[in-house]
Amino acid sequence: MAIFLLKENKLLIDELYQVLFKDFKDSKSIDWEYYICKEKEVFQKDIMERMAEKPIFSPFNSAEEKIIGSTKFLRVWHEEFNEQLGIKPHNYSGGSQQYAVFKCPIPDSNHPPYIKQIFQVFTHHQDCPYCSSFHHCISNSFGYHSPEATRLWILEENDLTPFHIGRKASNLVTWLCGDCKKNVITARVGDYESIRFCEVCKPKNRKKKVIILGEISPRLNRFYDQTWMELKKEGSIDWEVLFFKESELKKEDLLESIKKAPQRIKGLQPLIQTHKELVEVEWNFEINNALGITPDNISAGSSQIVAFTCDNPTHPPYETKISMKTNPSTSNGCPYCHGSRRCLSNSFGYQHPYIALTWSAKNESAVNPLIIAPGNKTNFYFKCPECEKEEWLVSPNNRKKRNVCPNCKRWSQGSFAEIAFYFYYKVVYPESEKKKMSIEGNVCEIDIYVPNLRFGIDYLGEYYHKNKKADDEERQGLIRSSQIDLITIRESEKCNSYLEDKMNFVHYASKGIGSKEFHDSLDECIIRSFAYLCERGEELDLIQLRRIVNTRLDMYNILSLLLVRVENNILVTHPHLAKAWDYDTNKQLRLKPEYFTYGSNIPAFWKIRGSSSVERTIKYMCGLSTEKLKSIGYLSG
Structure with a gap:
């Protein structure tokens, strides 16, 4: 907000606000009418002085409609001041550039009069600048509307009083904590409602979210509680x-x-x-x-x-x-x-019963999944169905989209190649991690980071990084500027598509995971990254590492870090494959059908009649019709 006054008048307003603030701090009650009248006197004086400098245009002589015909316009026309200035509404059209004095259209308003050109009000329909908080006065100030904060205001720390500033202003100001009244808080004026207490007092003043349960009688509440207990015990009802x-x-x-x-x-x-x-x-x-x-x-x-x-x-x-x-x-x-x-x-528990069964005992006993909506945005505790250990806070609305806890989800959006690097680096350097860091105000992510060596690996998948060359180079430049040694590995389906050197490798992956070319090329990239560390002076046994690094042999162990439950898994899209899935063999490999969609190239084991399990990709099995599966022997007739 702003105060548009001549310099002399602005000093008078500043002095008035200072006196008002002192009076407010010293007294229990304030005569607002007195100060608002004093303010209006200064504003009216300023208006008359500024209007004296404005030109008065010749009276209206055209055949256009006169503004006298608009009752809405005349409601904001300040007749007393304009009469003194010789500006009459029947002399001007709605498009006139003549400056005039206007008033707030709200009856008994405390807002001062203001100056605008006639066309701005009549043609552009501009409202009272005090109502819209574009101009500033006492009655729309932060001090007037937030008396509690005004008493906590520290004038020595702030350039202005709370009566100089609007309710939603972005000014950084300082006030005392609303509870202890000792600790100091610095924040934007508009954030006062959410930042009223210091860090010490904030926990005990935090308001608990009210969970609206709807019109549920005690009789129905008991029924829902009993139903929930039965559902938890039996699993289905x-x-x-x-x-x-x-x-x-x-x-x-x-x-x-x-x-x-x-x-x-x-x-x-x-x-x-x-x-x-x-x-x-x-x-x-x-x-x-x-x-x-x-x-x-x-x-x-x-x-x-x-x-x-x-x-x-x-x-x-x-x-x-x-x-x-x-x-x-x-x-x-x-x-x-x-x-x-x-x-x-229409409850969360009925529409998502399997998710509801992960409801944690940490939640309030008065609330259960049968009395909250599927789209409820209040956070509750849920158990992770994957690790069956972690419990995390998430709203039912988001729980439908997040099938696992943050720890299990850590690598769920990475690629197999990224996880493979992490898998082997974790063996050699246990402190290895996926790292996000802020560099010059930018958030930069490193796929594999070894903090003790200040060494990182950036794996660029071909699909995701296809049109992001400039962004990738900028990000890598920022990382290297932080004195971090960074190796870049690009995935490519074509040979000789990128130049290679000791810091830039290419992973050839034209045939995808499971193929000899994919795993041999990936193994070589991992070994070369270890070889680079040897050149830096790290004491590593490369011969031994060549024996250890085998992504085809360790594929299922690597996948166990990556796989999480998905909503549209093959048990949903191809439920008949549940009979062919070899649960015993796949369980040893930590594979579950809930982890895969129908287009996955991951190989798994399937039972076939009259023989042991066979290894086939998920995509291959999903592509076979029910009749074909029966004829081969995967399904009984």
């Missing part, structure tokens, strides 16, 4: 039976909560005539008849609360005012269908 029980309990709630009001429909048509389809489809006759409410003795505009039924059989009955159902602007159907109320069938 008869949902149809539970839907029926839920509806019966909801009926009991409605019979107790709905009160019949006196019916007065004299001169009005009954609901059965005006909204026949609504009565036939949604009216719950069982509950309403028990309450003595019938559609032929009540009108469409009644505020009587009645019971309705959804066409979805899994949803319990619900209550609402008749007028809310019959008014087109407020009628929005079943509250369970659009999620404003919770029931079993």
Whole structure:
């Protein structure tokens, strides 16, 4: 915000705000009207002085429409000041560049008058600059709207008082902690609501998020708790039976909560005539008849609360005012269908039962997956289904997308080649890690980083880095400028596509993982990186390392660091392959069908009738029809 005043008048306003701030700190109550009147006097004086310097244009003589015809415009026209200046609205058109004085259109507003050109207000419809916080005054200041913060303001540390600054200003200011009133906080004015307390006081003043459970009675709450306990114990339950029980309990709630009001429909048509389809489809006759409410003795505009039924059989009955159902602007159907109320069938626990079973005991006992929405954004604890050890905070909305904890997900977005480097470097240098670092304000990631040697490896996959040459070179330059030795390895499907030297290698991968060319080339890149370290003076046994490094032989151990459960796995897209999957052999290799999609080139073991397991890629098996699998012997007839 800004204060547009002549220098002399600005000094007067500064002095007024200083006096106001001192008075505010010393007194328990402030005469706001006095200070606002004083402020207006200064602003009015400034306006008259500035308008004296503005030219007064000749009266309007054209055939264009005069602005006197616009009542909306005249509401903001400051008649007293403009009369003194000789500026009359019937003399000017809406496009005039004449400067004039205007006022805030809000009745009894505390905002001072302001100067604008007529066309800005009449044609461009510019609003009051104080309402939009473009100009500054006492009544739209931070000090006026945040009295608590004003008492904590440290004037010695700040150039301005809180009355000089707007509510959402970006000025960096200093104030005392709102709790201990001793420690100092420096932050932007607009962040005051979220940064009111120092680091010491913040934990005890943190507000707990309120979890809205919807309109759930104690009776239904007990039912959901019992259902959740049964689901945890058994792993699966008869949902149809539970839907029926839920509806019966909801009926009991409605019979107790709905009160019949006196019916007065004299001169009005009954609901059965005006909204026949609504009565036939949604009216719950069982509950309403028990309450003595019938559609032929009540009108469409009644505020009587009645019971309705959804066409979805899994949803319990619900209550609402008749007028809310019959008014087109407020009628929005079943509250369970659009999620404003919770029931079993629209709960997180029902829609994602396998994820719900990873719900942690650390969560509050009053909350369970059967009373929260699938899109709930409050964080809860979930157990990791992969390592079965870690528990992490994540919202149900995000838990649907994240199948494993952050530790298990660490390498899930890397490539096999990256993990292979990590696998062997971890053996030789246990401190090796995937590293993100900030260099000159840029976040740079190194695929493999050995901190003790200040040495890193950057693996550039052909697909992901196809059109990122400039970005990669900039990032690598920043890393090397931090005194880190960096080797670059590029994946390529073509021979001789890149120049190679002792710091730049090429991994030839035209036939993909599992092929001799892929693994031989990758093994050679790993050995060459170790050889470079030997040249630097590291004492490594290259002969022994050549025996150890064998990515084809260690493929399944490497994959175990990479694989995580995926939503569209082959058990979802090709469920018949579950019968052919060799669970015993694959388990030893730490392979699970939940890890793979139908296009994976990873080889796994499959059972075939009359012989031992055979090794085939996931993609090959998914490409065979059910009939073909039966004829070969993977599936029984």
